Amino acid sequence: MKRKYLRLVRRAYRYLRHPHIRNRPWLLALTKPLYNRELWHPCRYTVAGGLSIGLFCAMLPIPFQMLLAAIWGMKAKINIPIAMGTCWVSNPFTHPPLIVVQITFGHWIRQFVDIPMPFDKAMQIKFLNLNITGNPADFFVGCLAMAVTLSLLVYPIVYGISAFLPNRGRRLKAIKQRRKKSV
Numbered sequence: 001m002k003r004k005y006l007r008l009v010r011r012a013y014r015y016l017r018h019p020h021i022r023n024r025p026w027l028l029a030l031t032k033p034l035y036n037r038e039l040w041h042p043c044r045y046t047v048a049g050g051l052s053i054g055l056f057c058a059m060l061p062i063p064f065q066m067l068l069a070a071i072w073g074m075k076a077k078i079n080i081p082i083a084m085g086t087c088w089v090s091n092p093f094t095h096p097p098l099i100v101v102q103i104t105f106g107h108w109i110r111q112f113v114d115i116p117m118p119f120d121k122a123m124q125i126k127f128l129n130l131n132i133t134g135n136p137a138d139f140f141v142g143c144l145a146m147a148v149t150l151s152l153l154v155y156p157i158v159y160g161i162s163a164f165l166p167n168r169g170r171r172l173k174a175i176k177q178r179r180k181k182s183v
Helices: 002-016 025-035 044-059 065-076 080-090 095-113 136-164 166-182
Strands: 123-127 130-134
Touching: 002 025, 002 080, 044 065, 044 080, 044 136, 065 080, 095 136
Parallel strands: none
Antiparallel strands: 123 130
């Protein structure tokens, strides 16, 4: 999996550095920040940031989520491929259940916090024999609340998982080899 990811990243990076793209002044403003190699290598910080921004953009009901995640990722200096790939959480197959969960979550938050309802019209959604009644305020509050909640939950999960991964093995082996050579 790691090899496939690195091969994909190398191909994309080479394509972006091609002279045909590099010599166009109108593309230079967009592609110049992409030349930073640190934005393409996965590490704990950049992966957590990429997942956070990607999940935030995935929960928003807007078109061009991947483009928004890429631009925001360049500005935040996090892993761009992971941010863009995470936007596929809300694909055409998973988006209807996400809408149902967002409406339910938004309704629960609106009742708990007592947010006034600006819209009077109720929406009726039928999904898998579930009749969910809500209004646009429930949907918008649910979208924003899920986006913020998921983007904040990603950081402890990524840092917790990386604590158990043998990522530091190469570094420790190099230190041990240096100690053996010096003794």
